[in-house]
Amino acid sequence: MNHRVPPHRHRRSQLLYAATGVMLVGTEAGRWIVPPERAVWIPAGMQHEVNSLVHVSTRSIYVEQGVDAALPADCRVLGISPLLRQLLLETADLPLPYRKGSRTDLVFSLIVEEIRRAPVLPLDIPFPADARLAARCRAYLAQPSPHETIDDWCADLAWSRRTFTRRFRAETGISFAEWRRQAAIFAALPRIAAGESITTIAFDLGYESASAFATMFRRVTGVAPSRYLAPG
Known part of the structure; x- marks a missing residue:
């Protein structure tokens, strides 16, 4: 069953780990x-919402600002x-609470170190800053x-094709074609997780x-x- 946590923010940074589900x-x-x-890192103060799919079980820890300057500043x-x-x-x-130098303190310190070392996975789709885009x-x-083209987007925004492609890459960091492929993956993954046929999707x-x-x-x-949502 899907479950949605509406937009909110935390005073501290959050590591939200999906033990199961998506x-x-x-x-x-x-x-x-x-x-x-896998897990998502959400910096302190960042407004976010969470949609849980397919029997999600999570673990979450919160990290005070200033604990380690090398921790990520972005989601x-x-x-x-x-x-x-x-x-x-x-x-x-x-x-909890725990003393400085205690076993609990050492465990949390090691978690922070492991977060710093964790590889970043290409599982995001960026949005541009321009409000209309x-x-x-x-x-x-x-x-x-599946039938929309870059020319349809240009017509909707009243931009030339050259302006659109230049601004899209400048504001997202990727080309429109790359973004469309990422969007297809994002649209597909919840359906794959729900057991829908790859052919239908x-x-x-x-x-x-x-x-x-x-x-x-x-x-x-x-x-x-078929392998993407398998445990890592």
Whole structure:
């Protein structure tokens, strides 16, 4: 069953770990998808919402600002090492509050170090700062259309093709074609998690076959759609 936590923010930074299931995290800057046994890092004060898909079980820790200047300043999905996974599970039984130098303190200090070292996974889709362009991106992400072209977007925004491509890359860091592929993956993943047919999803997103969609998916993510939501 899906569960949505409406937009909110925390005084401290948050590491939200998906032990099972899949989460979708949204901010004004973009969207992140969190497969099982990965985590999302959300900096202190950042407004965000969380949509949990398919029997999600989570662990969450909060880190005070100033604990480590090397901790990320942006939202990102992190790969979780076996050590960090065990440390996160261990926190459920740790006594709070705790003394400096105690075992609990050492566990949390090691967690912070592991967060610093965790690999960043390419599981985000950025939104531009321009309000009209961002609104267009959100609308497309909510209901991807396989028939829309770059010229349709240009006409809606009353921009030339050259202006559109230049501004889109400047504000998102990727090309429109790359963004569209990411959007297709984001649209597909909740449906894959719900057990829908890859063939049906591929056709709905405008691909000629399941194999064509799988090829694109593998090129972007490195794995086949059927394997992407497997525990890491």
